[in-house]
Amino acid sequence: MAAEGTMRPGAQATQLALNMKLIAHNELAGFGGVGEGSNMQATKDGRRILWLAHESAPKNFTAVDVTDPKSPKIVVQTDLPHAKVRSNSLDVVGDTMVVAYQTKEWGLKPAGLDLFDISKPEAPKLISHFDRSGPSSRGAHCVWFTDGEYVHLTSGAPDFEPSHPKDDQFYQIIDVRDPAKPKEVGRWWLPGTRKGDAEGPLPRHPRFDGGYRPHNTNTYPQRPDRVYIGYIDGGTVILDISNKAKPRLVTRWRHSPPFNGFTHTVMPLFNKDGTIIVTDECTKDNGEDWPKLAWVVNGSDETNLVPVATLPLPPPEIFTKRGGRFGAHNLHENYPGPCSMRSDHIVLGTFFNGGVRVYDVSNQLQPREVAYFVPASPPLTPKGSAQINDVFWDDRGIVYAMDRFTGGLYCLEMNI
Amino acid sequence: MLTQESRAATRDVLAGLIPVSIITGFLGSGKTTLINRLLKKPEMNRVAVIVNELGEIGIDNDLVEVSSEQMMLLNNGCLCCVLRGDLQETLRDLFVQRRNGEIIDFDRVIIETTGLADPAPVMQTLLTDTLLLEQFRLDCVVTVVDAVNAAGQLDQFQEPQKQAALADRLVVTKTDLVTAAQLDALTARLRAVNTRAPVRLAVNGEIELAYLIDVGLRRTRADLEEVERWLGETDEHGHSHVHDAAVQSFVLRFEQPMSWASFTQCLDVLTALRGPDLLRVKGLVNVEGKTGPMVVQGVQHLFHPPLELAAWPGDDRSTRLVFITRDIPRQTIADLFAAIGAVGSRATQG
Numbered sequence: 001m002a003a004e005g006t007m008r009p010g011a012q013a014t015q016l017a018l019n020m021k022l023i024a025h026n027e028l029a030g031f032g033g034v035g036e037g038s039n040m041q042a043t044k045d046g047r048r049i050l051w052l053a054h055e056s057a058p059k060n061f062t063a064v065d066v067t068d069p070k071s072p073k074i075v076v077q078t079d080l081p082h083a084k085v086r087s088n089s090l091d092v093v094g095d096t097m098v099v100a101y102q103t104k105e106w107g108l109k110p111a112g113l114d115l116f117d118i119s120k121p122e123a124p125k126l127i128s129h130f131d132r133s134g135p136s137s138r139g140a141h142c143v144w145f146t147d148g149e150y151v152h153l154t155s156g157a158p159d160f161e162p163s164h165p166k167d168d169q170f171y172q173i174i175d176v177r178d179p180a181k182p183k184e185v186g187r188w189w190l191p192g193t194r195k196g197d198a199e200g201p202l203p204r205h206p207r208f209d210g211g212y213r214p215h216n217t218n219t220y221p222q223r224p225d226r227v228y229i230g231y232i233d234g235g236t237v238i239l240d241i242s243n244k245a246k247p248r249l250v251t252r253w254r255h256s257p258p259f260n261g262f263t264h265t266v267m268p269l270f271n272k273d274g275t276i277i278v279t280d281e282c283t284k285d286n287g288e289d290w291p292k293l294a295w296v297v298n299g300s301d302e303t304n305l306v307p308v309a310t311l312p313l314p315p316p317e318i319f320t321k322r323g324g325r326f327g328a329h330n331l332h333e334n335y336p337g338p339c340s341m342r343s344d345h346i347v348l349g350t351f352f353n354g355g356v357r358v359y360d361v362s363n364q365l366q367p368r369e370v371a372y373f374v375p376a377s378p379p380l381t382p383k384g385s386a387q388i389n390d391v392f393w394d395d396r397g398i399v400y401a402m403d404r405f406t407g408g409l410y411c412l413e414m415n416i
Numbered sequence: 417m418l419t420q421e422s423r424a425a426t427r428d429v430l431a432g433l434i435p436v437s438i439i440t441g442f443l444g445s446g447k448t449t450l451i452n453r454l455l456k457k458p459e460m461n462r463v464a465v466i467v468n469e470l471g472e473i474g475i476d477n478d479l480v481e482v483s484s485e486q487m488m489l490l491n492n493g494c495l496c497c498v499l500r501g502d503l504q505e506t507l508r509d510l511f512v513q514r515r516n517g518e519i520i521d522f523d524r525v526i527i528e529t530t531g532l533a534d535p536a537p538v539m540q541t542l543l544t545d546t547l548l549l550e551q552f553r554l555d556c557v558v559t560v561v562d563a564v565n566a567a568g569q570l571d572q573f574q575e576p577q578k579q580a581a582l583a584d585r586l587v588v589t590k591t592d593l594v595t596a597a598q599l600d601a602l603t604a605r606l607r608a609v610n611t612r613a614p615v616r617l618a619v620n621g622e623i624e625l626a627y628l629i630d631v632g633l634r635r636t637r638a639d640l641e642e643v644e645r646w647l648g649e650t651d652e653h654g655h656s657h658v659h660d661a662a663v664q665s666f667v668l669r670f671e672q673p674m675s676w677a678s679f680t681q682c683l684d685v686l687t688a689l690r691g692p693d694l695l696r697v698k699g700l701v702n703v704e705g706k707t708g709p710m711v712v713q714g715v716q717h718l719f720h721p722p723l724e725l726a727a728w729p730g731d732d733r734s735t736r737l738v739f740i741t742r743d744i745p746r747q748t749i750a751d752l753f754a755a756i757g758a759v760g761s762r763a764t765q766g
Contacts, residue, residue: 316514
């Protein structure tokens with residue numbers, strides 16, 4: 001019967017949903033591959049614009065008017081200068097947008113970040129480009145920008161020579177108070193990753209060497225003196241940035257090995273239990289690097305992080321066969337801006353072919369799955385399944401899930 | 417709904433649960449015809465129906481897409497499956513298969529009981545099984561009553577009487593085969609057994625869908641209309657006046673808030689002494705120190721875990737409890753509440 005797949009031929013292609021309802025789908029004019037940059041702008045004329053960074057060339061970013069989330073409309077879609085660069089990540093504060101640029105090879109341009117004036121979303125106006133290209137730099141993979149003053153950046157730099165090619169990006173604080181002239185004011189790298197460091201060489205992951213680089217570098221107004229970093233194979237890193245010129249290590253927690261590395265996002269919930277959600281990123285298809293999990297960590301004592309649970313996922317023996325990647329990746333990051341929902345106990349994550357899934361972690365020890373949405377396989381997807389890459393939950397309660405390849409944008413209502 | 421800055425806001429624990437309807441009724445009462453008709457409604461396109469035997473459900477052939485011994489897929493998106501082991505196991509399996517993408521994303525479950533079944537254990541499973549409470553909620557007990565044979569069956573057997581007594585909704589079938597006088601007599605008889613469940617007549621199994629679904633509380637932010645739909649008439653004068661009837665239903669109201677400890681003590685005593693005869697209890701309790709009312713739902717000796725509504729629906733903040741009992745008069749329970757001192761004031765006299 002159904003368990004053997006005989007009841008529903010092609011069942012893997014169908015939509016799966018619990019307490020989430022698809023209210024609109026937009027394939028983004030045929031460029032439905034979205035990276036991991038999504039943020040919402042409230043324009044002065046009363047519109048809601050969702051800005052999305054694309055996963056890869058040819059498109060740079062797309063702005064979608066979601067004032068009526070049942071009828072999303074593309075406002076603008078921009079192109080990258082060439083195929084060896086991707087934007088992947090962006091953030092929006094007021095009418096200013098920061099976009100990351102990462103090249104496929106060292107030495108190429110543009111590598112770094114752009115600042116745009118998006119007061120007219122239809123016509124983003126470049127304010128400045130902050131160049132991070134260099135002989136050992138691919139530029140920037142990820143930006144975090146919440147206060148309008150400093151960009152927290154994962155990037156290489158012209159003066160940084162890594163001790164291992166995979167360790168070519170590090171944490172940087174970029175002062176953009178004068179958006180026409182961004183400047184670096186602080187940096188931190190995991191000791192041993194820069195050529196000449198006294199430490200090292202660092203042991204590589206025995207099976208999946210993802211490198212020692214930051215991925216997400218999150219800060220929150222509740223702890224302006226902290227940055228929470230998913231440091232890929234370096235694990236979870238919390239830095240004291242009360243002195244931006246000299247970030248200082250507060251804690252580092254590694255769960256790989258024995259797990260399979262690639263720590264991606266570290267998100268404190270600032271709840272009474274000190275819960276921190278830490279995600280891995282699944283980077284291999286068909287379960288090759290399973291398990292890639294979203295960890296529930298007790299961070300009551302930030303110097304001694306203790307994993308207490310993982311967010312429950314449907315069975316890997318089924319989902320790793322649905323095509324493409326299956327495992328943890330991005331979270332809705334409780335972005336501290338006017339258009340973002342924030343919760344200290346509801347967590348939304350993306351799990352590639354596991355779709356977007358929603359958890360209640362009020363009981364830290366027993367997180368509960370309360371909703372999910374897995375789209376039907378988008379047409380022309382190279383993986384045979386949807387690969388939900390990123391998620392944004394707006395202050396109106398609408399959830400936006402984005403596909404990595406062809407699916408584009410899914411607007412969802414949640415009943416929880 | 418969570419709001420942007422309401423960090424203390426909690427998830428609505430009822431909102432995401434999948435509603436379960438129980439369709440019960442004596443042998444030959446027309447349960448399968450009713451289910452067949454329901455499944456043809458356009459809104460009922462993602463329903464999982466649990467039956468005892470697939471052969472018995474008699475789904476129209478033109479509706480069946482694929483069938484195996486255990487499960488039948490219908491071309492409108494629904495599925496029928498056989499009750500395996502116990503209900504808990506079947507519902508858990510269904511949920512797991514749903515999550516795994518092996519079956520449809522059903523958004524409603526209908527359980528058809530056998531004609532001779534006592535629906536109480538099915539209800540108890542749904543109200544008290546901690547695993548199922550995470551995913552499902554009891555929405556409605558629909559009891560199908562055969563206009564031709566019901567009068568005799570109600571006299572002769574215990575089951576149909578209990579089936580009628582436990583119902584949230586009564587549906588009378590085969591009404592075209594009896595006279596108006598016979599129908600009136602049956603309706604009066606059903607009213608005596610179950611004062612609060614509305615009675616509707618079905619012709620060829622046809623009945624308005626809205627009558628049968630979304631009866632139970634489906635969110636903790638329920639408004640007055642939703643609460644009244646679930647609880648029915650709670651005017652105390654509406655209680656059953658058929659004094660010789662073994663099964664009776666009535667409402668108790670208390671104007672003053674009570675402590676949760678006293679209230680549960682009353683229920684403990686009642687269930688310990690008369691559990692089997694306490695057929696069904698549902699209502700709202702005004703508990704000291706709580707913002708919203710506590711929801712009470714029980715079947716015989718088992719009760720749903722305590723659940724607080726976000727706010728009082730409407731101005732009436734009195735405790736109101738609907739009881740359906742067998743041989744327990746209203747006064748006995750009112751006296752018990754008074755004796756235990758659950759309330760500062762006695763139950764207001766109806």
